[in-house]
Amino acid sequence: xxxxxxxxxxxxxxxxxxxxxxxxxxxxxxxxxxxxxxxxxxxxxxxxxxxxxxxxxxxxxxxxxxxxxxxxxxxxxxxxxxxxxxxxxxxxxxxxxxxxxxxxxxxxxxxxxxxxxxxxxxxxxxxxxxxxxxxxxxxxxxxxxxxxxxxxxxxxxxxxxxxxxxxxxxxxxxxxxxxxxxxxxxxxxxxxxxxxxxxxxxxxxxxxxxxxxxxxxxxxxxxxxxxxxxxxxxxxxxxxxxxxxxxxxxxxxxxxxxxxxxxxxxxxxxxxxxxxxxxxxxxxxxxxxxxxxxxxxxxxxxxxxxxxx
Amino acid sequence: xxxxxxxxxxxxxxxxxxxxxxxxxxxxxxxxxxxxxxxxxxxxxxxxxxxxxxxxxxxxxxxxxxxxxxxxxxxxxxxxxxxxxxxxxxxxxxxxxxxxxxxxxxxxxxxxxxxxxxxxxxxxxxxxxxxxxxxxxxxxxxxxxxxxxxxxxxxxxxxxxxxxxxxxxxxxxxxxxxxxxxxxxxxxxxxxxxxxxxxxxxxxxxxxxxxxxxxxxxxxxxxxxxxxxxxxxxxxxxxxxxxxxxxxxxxxxxxxxxxxxxxxxxxxxxxxxxxxxxxxxxxxxxxxxxxxxxxxxxxxxxxxxxxxx
Numbered sequence: 001x002x003x004x005x006x007x008x009x010x011x012x013x014x015x016x017x018x019x020x021x022x023x024x025x026x027x028x029x030x031x032x033x034x035x036x037x038x039x040x041x042x043x044x045x046x047x048x049x050x051x052x053x054x055x056x057x058x059x060x061x062x063x064x065x066x067x068x069x070x071x072x073x074x075x076x077x078x079x080x081x082x083x084x085x086x087x088x089x090x091x092x093x094x095x096x097x098x099x100x101x102x103x104x105x106x107x108x109x110x111x112x113x114x115x116x117x118x119x120x121x122x123x124x125x126x127x128x129x130x131x132x133x134x135x136x137x138x139x140x141x142x143x144x145x146x147x148x149x150x151x152x153x154x155x156x157x158x159x160x161x162x163x164x165x166x167x168x169x170x171x172x173x174x175x176x177x178x179x180x181x182x183x184x185x186x187x188x189x190x191x192x193x194x195x196x197x198x199x200x201x202x203x204x205x206x207x208x209x210x211x212x213x214x215x216x217x218x219x220x221x222x223x224x225x226x227x228x229x230x231x232x233x234x235x236x237x238x239x240x241x242x243x244x245x246x247x248x249x250x251x252x253x254x255x256x257x258x259x260x261x262x263x264x265x266x267x268x269x270x271x272x273x274x275x276x277x278x279x280x281x282x283x284x285x286x287x288x289x290x291x292x293x294x295x296x297x298x299x300x301x302x303x304x305x306x307x308x309x
Numbered sequence: 310x311x312x313x314x315x316x317x318x319x320x321x322x323x324x325x326x327x328x329x330x331x332x333x334x335x336x337x338x339x340x341x342x343x344x345x346x347x348x349x350x351x352x353x354x355x356x357x358x359x360x361x362x363x364x365x366x367x368x369x370x371x372x373x374x375x376x377x378x379x380x381x382x383x384x385x386x387x388x389x390x391x392x393x394x395x396x397x398x399x400x401x402x403x404x405x406x407x408x409x410x411x412x413x414x415x416x417x418x419x420x421x422x423x424x425x426x427x428x429x430x431x432x433x434x435x436x437x438x439x440x441x442x443x444x445x446x447x448x449x450x451x452x453x454x455x456x457x458x459x460x461x462x463x464x465x466x467x468x469x470x471x472x473x474x475x476x477x478x479x480x481x482x483x484x485x486x487x488x489x490x491x492x493x494x495x496x497x498x499x500x501x502x503x504x505x506x507x508x509x510x511x512x513x514x515x516x517x518x519x520x521x522x523x524x525x526x527x528x529x530x531x532x533x534x535x536x537x538x539x540x541x542x543x544x545x546x547x548x549x550x551x552x553x554x555x556x557x558x559x560x561x562x563x564x565x566x567x568x569x570x571x572x573x574x575x576x577x578x579x580x581x582x583x584x585x586x587x588x589x590x591x592x593x594x595x596x597x598x599x600x601x602x603x604x605x606x607x608x609x610x611x612x613x614x615x616x617x618x
Contacts, residue, residue: 020394020434047419047420052392052393052417052419052420053392053393053394053417053419054393054395055365055393055395055396055399056364056365058393058395083361083362083392084361084362084363084364084367084586085329085362085586085587086363086364086367087364090364107588108361108362108587108588109419110356110361110362110418110454110455111356111361111454111588111589112453112454112456114588114589114590115588115590117590118587118588118589118590119587119588121587121588121590122587122588125329125587144421145419145420145421146419147421147456148588277393277394278394278417278427278428278430278431278434279416279417279420279423279424279427279428279430279431279457280420280423280427281423281424281426281427281430
């Protein structure tokens with residue numbers, strides 16, 4: 001249950017300045033805090049990170065800043081899947097050359113109704129063009145956003161053809177049946193690392209061989225999620241799971257990026273944390289109040305202060 | 310009915326070399342042929358162009374090549390809408406600075422279920438950041454691919470707030486009711502240019518004040534489509550419309566990009582025209598045969614030979 005890359009990974013929120021440029025220093029600070037709070041790794045540049053609202057150059061610059069500022073590449077799983085093959089290759093090669101332990105790869109997501117053959121070719125082209133033995137791909141399955149996804153037969157084909165390259169998946173289908181289907185692959189592919197995209201079914205997934213989770217709300221609740229993973233086979237595991245599920249349920253009533261940013265803005269007393277790039281919008285004042293009240297009822301706390309990190 | 314920018318616009322196919330790099334020379338040649346055949350303009354870098362499978366640099370380089378090689382910027386309406394605001398601004402500014410008469414703007418298309426407010430902010434930010442009086446935006450409404458689109462209330466709001474900037478729309482909803490709704494805006498906004506994304510309802514749209522069409526199949530049938538626009542109020546208009554609708558119907562039984570490329574590969578005797586970037590796939594041999602047979606039944610011809618252009 002505890003190979004190197006298992007645990008809770010955070011799809012790190014990207015903070016902005018008032019002019020919507022990236023606040024790299026606050027990003028580094030948040031990453032360091034997450035690791036200190038118990039994150040096993042940082043899935044930077046995911047959906048929660050507004051990665052697709054950033055340019056390729058912004059993403060590469062930010063990754064380099066993180067590493068320069070001492071965040072270990074061995075904790076980094078940047079998102080690198082773009083619509084355009086050359087962009088995916090550029091970002092993937094960059095991550096591999098910076099020694100990130102893996103990349104989280106969206107399928108090309110503009111064209112809908114594409115075939116498994118076409119998606120297979122997309123991944124195969126990236127592998128061949130990056131051509132680096134260090135490359136480790138985690139597939140990013142999130143049909144509610146991407147509009148396309150990785151079917152079980154496609155995943156099996158990739159695992160067979162690229163056994164040391166395609167090593168895991170983030171399942172953000174929001175469909176436990178799909179996660180169970182993936183967990184069923186473990187018999188044939190025991191090393192396959194399956195991360196549900198939410199902590200709601202974390203314990204259930206761990207009990208069936210899941211690798212942990214990669215969850216938006218880990219941006220604000222990583223210590224508690226981390227405890228579930230640590231104590232998954234202890235008597236209080238179900239109670240711990242209930243507690244993180246309650247927090248998740250309170251937050252996911254609202255748009256996830258804006259809600260998590262609103263929580264950080266409030267607890268850190270940094271109003272700029274609230275900023276999102278369009279087409280996303282910050283929570284309105286009323287939603288913010290209701291969200292924070294529901295968290296107060298749950299005795300939610302953000303965890304250690306930044307100064308102690 | 311014939312202001313400057315009305316007529317048939319071609320979302321130009323992007324040809325590739327065997328290694329999937331862009332074949333800029335063949336692209337220029339195809340663009341010149343389309344204009345010679347009667348295209349009123351070139352909506353380069355649309356869905357049919359596999360624009361979202363190209364990097365930002367590839368798109369800018371290709372646009373510059375076109376202009377260098379004598380394609381008038383006054384015929385160019387490049388697609389510039391990306392997921393990331395900085396990319397949309399980069400491409401839009403580039404097109405405006407190169408004197409393209411307009412840009413065709415997808416909404417940011419990664420996040421689904423975003424609000425009209427968020428989409429409004431996306432367009433507004435681009436207008437403010439490009440800050441150039443020459444900017445003319447054609448909204449690109451294609452929910453079947455983008456997963457998000459421009460609602461009528463959002464369009465009205467943009468037309469009111471940016472009357473000389475937001476000047477038209479391509480409606481690729483594939484829903485005639487939506488096109489009719491847009492045509493209903495002409496009473497309040499008489500200069501608004503409405504282009505259905507297909508020639509199937511071209512005559513119907515023209516009769517209600519539509520501006521023409523921007524259609525994938527114009528890559529192979531532009532002369533005939535152009536005749537419908539020229540003769541729309543003549544007695545044979547319905548017969549001409551029927552003829553282009555028949556060709557369209559034959560082609561759209563297959564994936565559009567691959568089908569149009571297969572036709573060019575066959576008629577030009579250039580097998581490389583068949584190449585697409587993943588996640589798209591070329592037509593299989595059987596589909597190709599059936600497509601070409603159905604076109605033969607319709608006595609379809611590609612038009613003048615390249616050498617005569």
